[in-house]
Amino acid sequence: MRILEALALPDGPHRLMDVAEHAAVPRSTAYRVLATLTAEGFAENCGEGRYGVGGRLSGLGARIVSAMSAGVGPALHRLQQGAGGNTVHLAVRVGDHAVYLHKVDSDKPYEMRSRVGHELRLHCTAIGKAILAHLPRDEVEAVMASAGMPSRTPATITDLPALHAELAAVREHGYALDDEENEPTVRCLGAAVLDRTGRPRGGVSISTVTFAVDREELLSYVPLLQDTVHAITDLI
Structure with a gap:
């Protein structure tokens, strides 16, 4: 959940190291979690070691706000x-x-x-x-x-x-x-x-x-x- 919060911070997509730092987890842990989130559509691998909010997370947020x-x-x-x-x-x-x-x-x-x-x-x-x-x-x-x-x-x-x-x-x-x-x-x-x-x-x-x-x-x-x-x- 802290990694999801990190993805949703302004000025994304964010570097792996920044996501890990914000979530207070080791970089290796952040990488494994991000791989799962990306596979499930909640995160997006934007290249050059940066990750952003995936379409599934955006849709979930929109439904909650609505x-x-x-x-x-x-x-x-x-x-x-x-x-x-x-x-x-x-x-x-x-x-x-x-x-x-x-x-x-x-x-x-x-x-x-x-x-x-x-x-x-x-x-x-x-x-x-x-x-x-x-x-x-x-x-x-x-x-x-x-x-x-x-x-x-x-x-x-x-x-x-x-x-x-x-x-x-x-x-x-x-x-x-x-x-x-x-x-x-x-x-x-x-x-x-x-x-x-x-x-x-x-x-x-x-x-x-x-x-x-x-x-x-x-x-x-x-x-x-x-x-x-x-x-x-x-x-x-």
Whole structure:
């Protein structure tokens, strides 16, 4: 599975050594697994020691995204329309980061650079902080130890005490705010999608630009955002 993830990274096809490094397996193991994946159509030998995503894997991914979109798409589109036509994202947690699964673009004359499949850090994004706020303290610290807390902007939280204080506020208010912590001029509102045990599966966010939407307007969308995450709980 880690080798499949490596194949799907941007800028492919990838060298055997890079696939092995990302998957944390010996090069000989990666070669054997890739040979099987290629024979089954999940990988493609692109020549010169490089491997890419095979047609069977692409088809599987497309079917999964299509099924997901059919379930959550209407709710996310309603959120986008109710939130002033601003960009809406759905992401799920994958280990120490999250991955965008769905995006409803803004109807404004500007757009967010995000894309489906893009990975996002947890400590400096609205979805990420919403996810972290519903994890045990020791798990938060383990995730940060693994992923690190690099500074993305001057507003990024880069130490654990400050992050824990922020997560306590997220739990109290029921939403997370990325106030130019991941990208300059971008402010996002996020809430976690929880499973039936209260564990975070992922999150939904509304993304705005600071020169067009002020903080108060963005926060006015909190009730609609919370209604949306509750509506899609069983769909992701």
